[in-house]
Amino acid sequence: MNALYAELTQRLADLTALEEVVGILSWDQEIVMPSGAAESRGRQLSTVQVIAHERLTHPRLAELLNALRDDPTLDATQVANVREAQRDVDKATRVPAHLVRAQAETAVRGHEIWVAARKNKHFAAFAPVLNELVEIAKARAAAIAPDKPAYDVLLDDYEPGMTMARLDPVFDRLKEVLLPLIARIRAATDVPDMTWLTQHVPADTQRQVGENIVRSMGYDFTCGRLDTSVHPFCGGAGPTDVRITTRYAENAFLGSLTGMIHETGHALYEQGRDVALADQPVSRARSMGIHESQSLLWEKQVGHGAAFWQAQYPKLQSAYGFLKDKPLDAFLRGVNDVNAQNLIRVSADELTYPLHVILRYELERDLFSGRLNVEDLPAAWNAKMQGYLGITPPDDAVGVLQDVHWSGGAFGYFPCYTLGALYAAQFYQAALAQHPDIPEKLAAGEVEPLLGWLRAHVHRVGSRLTTDALVTAATGRLLDPEAFLSYATAKFTRLYGL
Amino acid sequence: MNALYAELTQRLADLTALEEVVGILSWDQEIVMPSGAAESRGRQLSTVQVIAHERLTHPRLAELLNALRDDPTLDATQVANVREAQRDVDKATRVPAHLVRAQAETAVRGHEIWVAARKNKHFAAFAPVLNELVEIAKARAAAIAPDKPAYDVLLDDYEPGMTMARLDPVFDRLKEVLLPLIARIRAATDVPDMTWLTQHVPADTQRQVGENIVRSMGYDFTCGRLDTSVHPFCGGAGPTDVRITTRYAENAFLGSLTGMIHETGHALYEQGRDVALADQPVSRARSMGIHESQSLLWEKQVGHGAAFWQAQYPKLQSAYGFLKDKPLDAFLRGVNDVNAQNLIRVSADELTYPLHVILRYELERDLFSGRLNVEDLPAAWNAKMQGYLGITPPDDAVGVLQDVHWSGGAFGYFPCYTLGALYAAQFYQAALAQHPDIPEKLAAGEVEPLLGWLRAHVHRVGSRLTTDALVTAATGRLLDPEAFLSYATAKFTRLYGL
Numbered sequence: 001m002n003a004l005y006a007e008l009t010q011r012l013a014d015l016t017a018l019e020e021v022v023g024i025l026s027w028d029q030e031i032v033m034p035s036g037a038a039e040s041r042g043r044q045l046s047t048v049q050v051i052a053h054e055r056l057t058h059p060r061l062a063e064l065l066n067a068l069r070d071d072p073t074l075d076a077t078q079v080a081n082v083r084e085a086q087r088d089v090d091k092a093t094r095v096p097a098h099l100v101r102a103q104a105e106t107a108v109r110g111h112e113i114w115v116a117a118r119k120n121k122h123f124a125a126f127a128p129v130l131n132e133l134v135e136i137a138k139a140r141a142a143a144i145a146p147d148k149p150a151y152d153v154l155l156d157d158y159e160p161g162m163t164m165a166r167l168d169p170v171f172d173r174l175k176e177v178l179l180p181l182i183a184r185i186r187a188a189t190d191v192p193d194m195t196w197l198t199q200h201v202p203a204d205t206q207r208q209v210g211e212n213i214v215r216s217m218g219y220d221f222t223c224g225r226l227d228t229s230v231h232p233f234c235g236g237a238g239p240t241d242v243r244i245t246t247r248y249a250e251n252a253f254l255g256s257l258t259g260m261i262h263e264t265g266h267a268l269y270e271q272g273r274d275v276a277l278a279d280q281p282v283s284r285a286r287s288m289g290i291h292e293s294q295s296l297l298w299e300k301q302v303g304h305g306a307a308f309w310q311a312q313y314p315k316l317q318s319a320y321g322f323l324k325d326k327p328l329d330a331f332l333r334g335v336n337d338v339n340a341q342n343l344i345r346v347s348a349d350e351l352t353y354p355l356h357v358i359l360r361y362e363l364e365r366d367l368f369s370g371r372l373n374v375e376d377l378p379a380a381w382n383a384k385m386q387g388y389l390g391i392t393p394p395d396d397a398v399g400v401l402q403d404v405h406w407s408g409g410a411f412g413y414f415p416c417y418t419l420g421a422l423y424a425a426q427f428y429q430a431a432l433a434q435h436p437d438i439p440e441k442l443a444a445g446e447v448e449p450l451l452g453w454l455r456a457h458v459h460r461v462g463s464r465l466t467t468d469a470l471v472t473a474a475t476g477r478l479l480d481p482e483a484f485l486s487y488a489t490a491k492f493t494r495l496y497g498l
Numbered sequence: 499m500n501a502l503y504a505e506l507t508q509r510l511a512d513l514t515a516l517e518e519v520v521g522i523l524s525w526d527q528e529i530v531m532p533s534g535a536a537e538s539r540g541r542q543l544s545t546v547q548v549i550a551h552e553r554l555t556h557p558r559l560a561e562l563l564n565a566l567r568d569d570p571t572l573d574a575t576q577v578a579n580v581r582e583a584q585r586d587v588d589k590a591t592r593v594p595a596h597l598v599r600a601q602a603e604t605a606v607r608g609h610e611i612w613v614a615a616r617k618n619k620h621f622a623a624f625a626p627v628l629n630e631l632v633e634i635a636k637a638r639a640a641a642i643a644p645d646k647p648a649y650d651v652l653l654d655d656y657e658p659g660m661t662m663a664r665l666d667p668v669f670d671r672l673k674e675v676l677l678p679l680i681a682r683i684r685a686a687t688d689v690p691d692m693t694w695l696t697q698h699v700p701a702d703t704q705r706q707v708g709e710n711i712v713r714s715m716g717y718d719f720t721c722g723r724l725d726t727s728v729h730p731f732c733g734g735a736g737p738t739d740v741r742i743t744t745r746y747a748e749n750a751f752l753g754s755l756t757g758m759i760h761e762t763g764h765a766l767y768e769q770g771r772d773v774a775l776a777d778q779p780v781s782r783a784r785s786m787g788i789h790e791s792q793s794l795l796w797e798k799q800v801g802h803g804a805a806f807w808q809a810q811y812p813k814l815q816s817a818y819g820f821l822k823d824k825p826l827d828a829f830l831r832g833v834n835d836v837n838a839q840n841l842i843r844v845s846a847d848e849l850t851y852p853l854h855v856i857l858r859y860e861l862e863r864d865l866f867s868g869r870l871n872v873e874d875l876p877a878a879w880n881a882k883m884q885g886y887l888g889i890t891p892p893d894d895a896v897g898v899l900q901d902v903h904w905s906g907g908a909f910g911y912f913p914c915y916t917l918g919a920l921y922a923a924q925f926y927q928a929a930l931a932q933h934p935d936i937p938e939k940l941a942a943g944e945v946e947p948l949l950g951w952l953r954a955h956v957h958r959v960g961s962r963l964t965t966d967a968l969v970t971a972a973t974g975r976l977l978d979p980e981a982f983l984s985y986a987t988a989k990f991t992r993l994y995g996l
Contacts, residue, residue: 017545020538021519028522032530036721037739040518040776044735047515051549223534237542241535278538 020237114407154412203248265298272459292420311445518735612905652910763796770957790918809943
């Protein structure tokens with residue numbers, strides 16, 4: 001084996017191990033850490049992160065990557081591994097230390113100020129630190145790629161290769177189809193009984209039912225665990241230690257269940273990574289958009305669909321007495337209820353969710369191009385909410401202050417949610433074309449051949465291919481909103497009898 | 499502040515953070531990690547440990563310590579901090595890398611072979627790897643201090659400053675008093691009913707009662723947590739994150755309870771460390787012997803005594819129906835039962851435990867001086883068991899193969915258990931002399947002033963003083979077995995009506 005490449009993989013394996021350590025420390029902090037340990041945990045995390053940064057910016061690593069960049073003896077996987085490592089090194093070396101520090105410190109302060117501002121429904125208190133975070137993000141973008149628009153550089157952090165030039169037409173097309181569809185649904189007079197959705201179900205019953213469903217989706221409990229947390233997440237340390245969490249609202253059983261299915265989608269991606277290359281960047285999940293495609297494919301295409309519930313609904317009915325006489329169709333209508341009056345992104349339905357995202361994308365884009373100032377955000381937010389959904393937030397807490405992202409300086413993340421929905425629809429369509437028996441198998445409680453298709457075309461591919469190459473190899477075309485739009489139009493037209 | 503000293507503390511803080519990270523990874527591995535993650539956890543741990551070793555042996559750290567060694571501007575705490583750091587650096591730099599590797603690899607192999615050998619009751623299968631481990635330990639000792647007897651260097655790993663020259667007369671004195679005392683007990687005809695000790699108590703009831711007692715001892719749950727594990731331990735990451743575990747045998751409630759009290763003694767020591775210096779070596783627990791003194795003081799002097807149970811026994815009686823009519827005296831007689839027929843160290847009582855330790859100490863000492871060969875260990879073990887306790891193990895599994903220590907090359911650890919018992923008796927005697935109301939307060943359910951005395955004289959002292967200085971400052975004299983011997987003689991003479 002190429003000696004330089006062997007040395008490179010050793011250095012990258014150490015970096016992966018440090019990332020995994022951060023994963024365990026973070027999981028521990030959320031789930032089991034005693035409250036008194038918050039300060040010492042902060043020191044432990046920053047020590048490990050500083051060491052990882054030192055290693056990522058070590059001159060020898062840059063030297064190895066330089067020497068290997070055009071090495072003709074490397075195979076395709078090795079070439080991809082070098083490319084992914086180079087990407088990490090570039091970002092780490094180009095951003096000067098003072099900006100990294102400023103970002104970290106301002107994010108901590110920003111979060112505190114945001115919590116208070118949201119509580120007081122008072123955007124003006126948050127505006128100054130948000131301004132600082134925007135300026136830092138601009139400086140960071142300029143350091144990474146001075147020749148590119150700042151917001152494109154930020155998008156690239158979460159979705160490598162994504163740009164405004166590509167997103168604008170995609171999002172415009174979504175609006176073109178979704179806005180009239182939502183208007184037709186809003187006009188629908190069919191208002192079925194939904195009170196069963198708020199029936200009381202003890203947390204422990206929810207946990208048992210949920211665990212059973214998670215297991216039947218192919219989640220491997222020998223390489224993972226399920227815990228309870230305020231904010232559900234999928235974390236852990238590499239493909240053999242993938243930990244998911246959920247919360248159990250005793251008067252909203254459906255939310256915890258679809259939340260578990262969503263996190264299981266993320267977890268199946270992580271558990272499906274190439275274990276033989278688990279310590280190398282090339283095995284990592286491709287991007288946040290592709291990650292979200294896996295959670296949404298299982299939550300929406302599968303977990304909001306009739307086939308899946310043919311097998312799983314009887315489990316619910318036998319555990320939750322009030323569902324015994326509820327037909328599957330009525331249950332599915334409840335699962336897929338569209339509520340265009342909802343102000344909050346995280347509780348939005350499948351149809352309105354993209355509009356919540358597009359709103360945020362457009363504001364971020366205009367903020368970074370200079371067309372919009374921070375102080376004008378609330379007015380711009382409310383105008384867009386009125387334009388897209390016909391509602392205006394009564395205050396900023398349920399408007400411009402509702403999301404945590406900006407308080408930590410995470411600009412450019414929101415589009416990934418909707419990219420995920422679009423990729424999910426493309427993947428599911430492609431899998432169905434290749435395996436028309438997927439619905440029939442799901443209806444029999446079997447996740448194969450769907451899971452096998454995802455393993456082969458997404459999970460095991462990892463970062464071997466770029467996002468575009470992966471999506472093209474899997475679906476025959478680049479990012480394309482039509483799969484989602486035809487799926488959504490057909491489904492909701494049918495459900496609402498439009 | 500001295501700039502060099504400030505630089506030193508920064509480097510030491512990083513090392514402490516890495517040690518704490520290892521603490522969390524290890525706790526996670528024992529308590530919550532999915533089984534499939536064993537291999538990746540091994541990589542994470544070794545990555546962090548290699549980084550810690552690189553930092554401990556970094557030339558700049560040695561330079562700083564050199565420059566600060568005789569710096570007259572340092573105060574006593576700073577001088578002690580330099581001394582403790584120097585000790586760590588010396589051990590890390592003097593042992594060559596090939597020995598560290600050989601030790602680690604042979605320990606893994608040794609453990610595997612020992613598990614099989616114990617299962618097959620076949621010492622001969624374990625002898626070759628044990629021989630290797632002894633030779634590696636000798637080489638390691640020679641690398642650290644070539645002018646000292648090897649076994650003294652090994653003792654110093656766990657109990658800094660301890661030597662065979664000091665241990666021999668102490669242990670001889672213990673034998674002189676304990677052997678005839680045990681003989682008198684063995685001859686006692688008083689055999690009370692002990693069947694209540696094996697009454698069934700559900701694990702959850704044991705947990706509730708135990709948690710209550712642990713809390714009443716002053717254990718701070720905001721800086722710790724209590725979990726279940728096969729081998730109980732006290733772990734975590736620094737004084738604000740001290741985690742204890744226990745196991746619940748449903749037909750031996752007393753074992754889990756005294757086990758919890760024991761681990762709480764360790765935990766109180768860790769939680770009582772100087773938080774302001776938590777990231778520096780000077781705040782660390784003084785030694786394994788002093789650590790064991792804290793667990794044993796709470797388990798034995800306090801937790802096997804009448805005063806403590808006057809407050810706590812009613813809790814047991816109300817939770818465990820079968821104790822309702824059992825008088826406190828009969829309960830205490832059961833708690834303190836001496837079983838000289840017991841072959842196993844970990845389940846030995848307070849009186850015979852030191853003999854199990856002395857036996858191991860004498861064998862280790864003779865092994866390292868060359869007076870005893872590995873292959874002769876079983877015969878030597880059995881002869882000593884016969885000489886001290888009048889019993890001979892029926893096989894090696896319950897004889898020479900019973901302990902895990904040697905399988906990992908941990909030679910010189912055993913004496914700490916009995917040093918702990920001796921220090922515990924000295925500390926308790928000194929605390930009583932200063933606060934004669936300790937029993938009265940314990941009987942009222944109050945751990946003050948005992949805990950306050952331990953905080954001031956042991957916990958907060960950390961490693962500011964050497965063991966000898968700490969013990970002298972706290973008790974007015976050096977290590978001295980008489981406190982333990984008079985306590986034990988008085989207690990067991992009374993309990994057994996001798």
